[in-house]
Structure formats: structure tokens, C-alpha cells
Amino acid sequence: MSELNVETKVNAAMLTVQEKTGFRWKVAIMMWGAIAINYFDRTNLSAAAPMIMKEFDFTATEMGFIMSAFFFSYTLCQIPSGWLADKFGQKTLLGGSVASWSCATMLMAAGQGLISFIAIRILLGIGEAGAYPCNAGIVSKWFPDRERARATVIFDSGNKCGTAFAMPIIVWMMITFGWKVPFIVSGALGIVWVLIWLKYYTDPEKSQYANQAEIEYIRDGQAVKDGLDNKMPLKWYQLLRYRNIRAMCIGFFMSNYAIYFYITWFPTYLVQSRGMSLMKMGFVAMIPPLVGLIVGFITAFLADYLYSKGYSKTKVRKNNLVCGMLLASSIVFVNFIQSDVAAVALLTLSYCGIACAGPALWTLPGDVAPKNMTSTVGALQNCVSNVGGILGPIITGWIVTTTGSFEMAMVVTAGATLIGAINYAFYLGEVKRIEV
Template identity: 30%
Template sequence: MSAVPVAGAAPERVGMYRWRICAMLLAATTINYIDRQVLGVLAPFLQDEIGWSEIEYGYIVTAFQAAYAIGLLCTGAIIDRFGTRVGYALAISVWSLAAMSHSLAATVVGFMLARFVLGLGEAGNFPAAIKTVAEWFPRRERALATGIFNSGSNIGAIVAPLLVPLIAVSLGWQAAFLFTGALSAAWLVTWLLMYRAPEQHPRLSQAELAHIRSDPPEPTVRVPWAHILRHRQAWTFIAAKFITDPIWWFFLFWLPKFLHSEHGLSLLGLGLPLVAIFVLADVGSIMGGWLAGRFIRMGWSVNRARKSAMLVCALCVVPIVFAAQADNLWVAVALIGLATAGHQGWAANVFTLTSDMFPRHAVASVVGIGGFAGAIGGMMIATFTGFLLHTTGSYLPVFLMAGSAYLIALLVVHLLAPRLEPARLEDKAAT
């Protein structure tokens, strides 16, 4: 059957099974973020229950970040080796068991071990999901499919503070870890029953398979990391991720503790403020990408449009310096929400820098390297924040760092890539 006529046919004749696969990726990403946030939501109360210090909590968070960084370097090769079906199943098996193992932890070391294994497993989600999209969607649909499954990160950040406190208050904190781990296990069973490669799937029509394979063959040239790292454009992205990703990790793991200690919120009381903060983050993610596109449609160069949008997003984070001293809860929530919106808008543009400066066949490698750098930065700030809070008891220095990080990162980006000129990899692409 010819692919071209089918690709041009009406959507209802092509079939929609690929979107069921996309829904599975959305569910996995949502569960991924719920699992990783359970500890952050429960942290203020586990600190009293287990008796850990601020420094020890920093070590617990650092253990997750270290494993996540290692996982980002390793899981892609594992998924390529065993295939998407088995590779994704291995990743979620690890993080499901790790999530439930938190319920057995009774010491700082126990939580560190559970978080480390969780980080290893959860690092496989995005490489596996992106590879699945490449297998199941033609190029013209991949951005939409990726946007859909990636929205699970914000959905998970919103669901966790609503769901986890209810379970913990009703059944105990151990039940919260068991329940979210069970969600992962349920997804795993569904995945193994439902997923096959498109060519092997019994429920996929020939018309939809032809639609999925309607693109010309994609280049498979591999660019070694050593060659990528010779280019300033790569270090532009790496620096941006290293400087600003830690701020997002701080938001995920320390905001519940901040709201509890500074504003006296109970476990159930955390839900609405955290939901408001992460809904604003979702809005910022959309608006940050829209703003750069709007500037380009106005006739601005990509360089000017991208950096102007990044500047607006960076300025949105600056007012967070006042959140540490805000007496009113909702003033603090508004300032933090504006900052999370700024981060997500910033992140949308930073990820786009890779496609601005690198050919498509190198983008995934650049993103992987940058993700590793961001996780390393997150690991460092987790340990530093623990020591800082233990020593000073104040969140002001951390918020000062957050408020200045994005402007510093934008300056570094501009110095390393003043015109966002493309990297020239062609000569070494096959080495």
C-alpha cells in the first residue's frame, strides 16, 4: 500500500490507535511526577516522624538527583538495546518497586537508598517516551504527541498535593508511597498487554501503519558526544540547564517545607497553595513558548526573539526574593507561582535552543547532556540548601539565588552564543 495516498486521506480513515499509545505515555509521565513528589509533600511531617535534620533531608534529595543524573546517561542505551516495550517496562518496574519501598524506610539511610533507586528508574521515562513517539508518529505529529505526554509533568505536580495528603491522613504516610507505587505497577501491566511495535501490533490497521511510516527515511548518523562538546553551542545549553534546573528541583522538593515552616500549613492545607503554584507554572510553560513565536511573527530574528522571551521569563522569577519575608500566605504563593511560571517559560525556550543551533540528528544527544548537567546542579543545590537551612533557618538566601540565577544564565547564554549561530557538525558527524 502506498504511504502517500493514505497520509492524505481523511483522519477517520487512517485510524487513531497511535493516540492511545500517546495516552499511555501521558499516564506514565503523570505517575512519574506524582511518585517523585510524594516525599516533597510529606517532608515537613516526615521530618518530625523520622527525626531527620535539614542537612539529612538535603542528602536524601541529593541521592535522588545523583541517581537521576546517572540514569539519564545510561537508560537511553538500555532502551535502545532491549527495545521500547521491554526498556520502558524495566524502567517503570524499578521505579514502582522503589516508590513502594519508601514505606519500609525508617532511617535517613533507608530513605536515601529508596530515593536513589527511584531516581535510576524515573530517569528512563523521558528517553523511553520520546523513542515511543518516534516509533508511532510521523514527524508532523511528533511535536503534538510530545507536548501531550509532557503535560503529565505539570498534571502530576498538581495531583500530588491533592491526593497524597488525603491518603496520608486517612491511612498513614506509608500508604501514600504504596498507593503511588501501585499506580506505576498498574500502568506496567497495561503497557505489557497493550504495547507492540507498530509493525507487530494486531490492532493497528494497515492504513494507520502506512500513515505512521509516511515520512522519508530519517538520517541515522550518530554524532559522538566528544565532538558535540567541542562546540560553544553545546556549552550554551549545558550552562543554562546547570544554572537554572536546580531552582526547579528546589521548588519541587522544598516548597511544601517552606509553606509548612513559614506559614504553618497542615498536611491537608498544603493542597490548594501548591496546586495554585503549579497551575501558574503550566500557564507559564505555554506563554513562554507563545511569546517567542509572537516575536518571530513580528519579524524579529530568532536570536532576538528567543533571548527577549527568555529575559521576560527571567524577570518573572526576580520578585521571588520577597517571598521569604511575605507575611501573607497568598502573597507568597503569588510570588512563587510567578517564579515557577517564569521557569517553565524559560525552560520551553531553553529546550528550543537545541533545535535553533543543532541539526535534528544531534538534538537528543545535546538534550541528554544538558539534562545530566541540570541533574548534577540539582544534586549540588540540594546538599547546599540543607546546610544553609540548618545553619541559618532562613529561606531568604535560597530565594535570592533563585531570583538571580536566570539573569546570570541569560548572560552566559548570550556570551557563549551571541547570535545563536548553528553548530557545524557535518565534517565530524560520522567520526
């Protein structure tokens, strides 16, 4: 009788595992949607830049200031957004963020000059500041440790999809209806997302769409269970005492400096340096993020596989970060290539390096943050990293205006990624939870 009872319990446990829901992956898809729309909205300006510069007679330096205005407010609002997300919950903050940046996106169609464009981009940055910190916190609540790289690459892939698929659509709408229409359409898309988010998302224990078996599966697989209360053991600035936090900030700064070349100046580079038409540029600009999307998924699945096989988090994360940043530094060799096809291939290779590092960059906050501070840690590293977003477009614009070419800008970008690789290899220590 005792053996029968044991067998019955085992069968019941197996049945429970088999019947657990998979709502956490639907949460990942909703996070992906937020980031895809986020980057769709950012890509609007980089695609429309040649037409806006012509209509308003902006110089490359002035356009650089417009592009960078976003990053001033985006950077300053990172830490408040992360703290608010950890304190009051990611549902409210992320929903409010998407709603506010969608309204700001639609306002771009009303821009009338340098000052108005800068002001609207500042509003856009305030709204978008909450996206990534919220998603980092959601992953720490909704996914066991062994699935976090995959969950991260799903939502982070939204930036590649938003950049890649948006470009030809935006260019088509600009050519057909004018440069203002893409801003209105993408802003309206964000409002639709907000309605879906508010209807379906809650934390795991409150969700009516995840059953108890799934919640237990998630929580049993977490070394530290975030979100069960709102107690944070540190002030946000005290996080900078820790070497790993500083290393994360430095490395992400270097990565962002490089990635925002693609987000802001890459379309203009293809038009001005490679002589492409707007329509051809729209399709060619899809190539790096699309290939990077595939590479990001492969490296994320490999990272989770290696971790499940017993490799340490330190080895798994550093493998992605160091190799990725080294590969990204290959961008400098585009200066020696005459063929447009070969140049795009090399730039795609460099982008793939950034895509390889991406999942690890946004998995690290959940790996090292003190309890209930994942969004805050994510916001802190994103705050520092986006100083690279502020400097990158301005420096690139200044270099192009001064030298008349992109060659020196490529050298500076390659140097940034090389420093990032060295930082992750030697300054980042053991990847583990900070115990306060």
C-alpha cells in the same frame, strides 16, 4: 481523461490525509502518564518530609541529603539510559524504567532510618533516569517537526499534574492512613502503566494502531527521520564539542536548580515560613504547577504556531527560554512580601517562567541532535542539569539550617535563573541539526 485521472489522484490523496489515524497523540498521552507517575512518586517525599523528619528526628540538612540522594544516581544513569534507548529502543527501556522505579517507591514505606532512606532514593533515581531521555527520543520518532512543541508540552505537563494533583491526595492519605500508604499506592499505579505501555507501544513503522497515512504524515514532516536504523554517528562525549550542546547543558542546570526548590522544599517553606497547616499546604502547593500547566500549553501552542508561520526555530525556542528564565528570577521578591496570598501569587509567577521554558528545553534535543541520538542528547543535558537537582536541596537545606530562614535560598535560586536567561540569549547559537 488525463484531467479526470489527475482529479481522481488528488481526491484520493485528500481522502488519505483525512483518514490518517491519530495514534501519535495517544503515544503522547502514554508518555504524559509516565511523567505524571514519575513526579507523583517524587512528590511523595516532599509532602511526607515534615512527618518523616518528626518521626525519625532528622535535621533539615539530613532531609536535604535524603532528597538529594535520588539525584546522584538519577544523574549518573542519565547518559547510559539515553544511549541504551537509542541503541535498543525506547519501548523496552521506558517500560523497564517505570517498573523499577515503581518498586523502589513502594520500598520507601519500609525505610527505617537515614541510611535506608538514602539507599532507596538511590534506587529510585536509577529507575527514573530513563523517563525523559526516552520521551525525547519517542517525540523525534512519532511527531513531525511542526508538532514537536505540542507533543513535548503534553508529556512534560505530566510533571505539573503529578506535582499538583498528587499533593492534596498524598496529604489526605498521609493524614488518614499514615505517610507510608502514598508510597505503596503510587508504586502500584506505575506497574499498571507498564502493562498498558508494553501492550500498545512500538515505533511508528511497526505499529498496528497507526495507519500508513499517519506514518507518511509523520516522516514527511521531519527534517531528519530518527529511528529507521540504530546507527549513531558520534560517541556521547563527542557531543560536548558543540557549543549548542554545552549551552543546553548550562541552561538546563540553572532551570533544574530552580524547579527542584518547588519539588523538594516548597511544601516545607509553606509550613515553616508561612505557618500553614499540612492540609492547607497540600492545596496551596497545587497552585503554581496548575497555573504553570496552563502557561506551558499556551506557550507551546504559540511556539508551534509561530514556527508554522515561518519564524525560525532559533527565534521560537529562544523566545520561550529567555523570557521564561527571566520571569522565573522574580522568585527573589518573595522575600519582601508579608501577605501569604501575594507571596503564593509571586511564587506562581516565577514557576510559570520555568513552565514557559520547559517545552523548549525538551524540544531542543530533537532539534539539534545528530541522527538517532535524540535520547542521548536529551540524557546528556539532563545529566548536567540534575547536578542542580543534587546541589539545590542540599544548598537550600544548609541555608535554612544556618540562617533559620529561606530568604538567602530565594536569592540563590533567582541568580541561577538569571544566569540561565543570559546563557540562552547569548551562548546558545542557531538552533539546527548537528551534521557530522
